[in-house]
Amino acid sequence: MSEAATHVASGKVRELYALDEERLLLVASDRISTFDVVLPTDIPDKGRVLTGLSAFWFARTTELVPNHLLQLRADGRSMECRRLEMLPIECVVRGYLTGSGWKDYVATGEVCGHRLAEGLVESQQLPEPIFTPATKAHTGHDENITREQASELVGADLFAEAERIALALYRYGAEWAATRGIILADTKFELGLDPEGTLVLGDEALTPDSSRFWPADGYEAGRGQPSFDKQFVRDYCESLGWGKTAPGPELPDDVVAGTRARYVEAFERLTGIAFDDYLADPEVVSR
Numbered sequence: 001m002s003e004a005a006t007h008v009a010s011g012k013v014r015e016l017y018a019l020d021e022e023r024l025l026l027v028a029s030d031r032i033s034t035f036d037v038v039l040p041t042d043i044p045d046k047g048r049v050l051t052g053l054s055a056f057w058f059a060r061t062t063e064l065v066p067n068h069l070l071q072l073r074a075d076g077r078s079m080e081c082r083r084l085e086m087l088p089i090e091c092v093v094r095g096y097l098t099g100s101g102w103k104d105y106v107a108t109g110e111v112c113g114h115r116l117a118e119g120l121v122e123s124q125q126l127p128e129p130i131f132t133p134a135t136k137a138h139t140g141h142d143e144n145i146t147r148e149q150a151s152e153l154v155g156a157d158l159f160a161e162a163e164r165i166a167l168a169l170y171r172y173g174a175e176w177a178a179t180r181g182i183i184l185a186d187t188k189f190e191l192g193l194d195p196e197g198t199l200v201l202g203d204e205a206l207t208p209d210s211s212r213f214w215p216a217d218g219y220e221a222g223r224g225q226p227s228f229d230k231q232f233v234r235d236y237c238e239s240l241g242w243g244k245t246a247p248g249p250e251l252p253d254d255v256v257a258g259t260r261a262r263y264v265e266a267f268e269r270l271t272g273i274a275f276d277d278y279l280a281d282p283e284v285v286s287r
């Protein structure tokens with residue numbers, strides 16, 4: 001009789017609880033958002049897929065950076081974590097020109113202070129991945145900031161260390177994913193400090209909710225790419241002519257089933273583990 005968890009925060013699709021002074025419980029729901037709106041229909045097991053993927057990457061990147069995961073719970077969707085002092089920046093890495101990076105490039109020729117070559121096209125692979133920090137907006141969208149602004153927020157030493165860690169994690173994940181037919185276009189990490197002052201990887205990592213996954217099959221620069229996981233949902237929502245403001249539409253069964261299958265496919269391709277084996281024993285991803 002010990003785990004009376006206190007709810008401390010809600011994300012769009014996740015909940016955070018305090019277990020005690022040192023430990024948090026991060027619970028991934030089956031909710032899905034599209035065009036920034038959480039839909040009323042769940043995708044069964046989505047939270048388990050994301051939690052399993054995070055735990056898989058945490059186990060494989062401990063040599064690059066320590067992480068906050070203490071224990072995966074048997075439900076497959078909850079992680080007991082070390083409580084960290086989170087940095088006030090989102091550590092974004094981009095290997096391809098898309099999203100707000102593409103928008104900023106078109107407007108200014110730069111992304112977060114990185115001046116890029118002229119004539120790049122949408123979804124083009126960058127010559128090297130770039131670290132493009134953002135502020136944590138509590139409402140609406142994270143805002144891209146320059147290296148100088150990020151450096152002022154966390155200090156020059158932590159900035160340099162965060163950039164090194166984020167780039168190393170992205171390169172590891174992107175290389176792994178590429179051999180399994182998935183392009184990791186960009187991704188966002190959250191880093192925090194442990195009581196000893198060591199930088200630790202927190203939150204979720206290299207999941208489809210914290211990254212853009214594209215099918216490598218059919219990739220073509222010069223246009224937007226389909227999302228590996230959410231494309232059925234986006235296509236369905238577009239077909240309705242929905243105005244993309246809350247409330248979102250309910251999803252029909254075939255869209256739910258197709259989307260669940262894509263999440264499970266991403267999990268199985270990336271981990272090489274049958275999703276049923278994960279459900280039977282979540283620790284399989286950590287071995």
Ligand code: Q0Z
Nearest residue numbers: 009010011014015016068082083084203
């Ligand atoms: C993560 C978030 C939410 C899910 C705080 N290890 C940690 N130490 C301290 N803080 C955090 C973590 Cl992971 C932390 N978030 C983001 C919010 C649900 C994740 F409501 N916020």
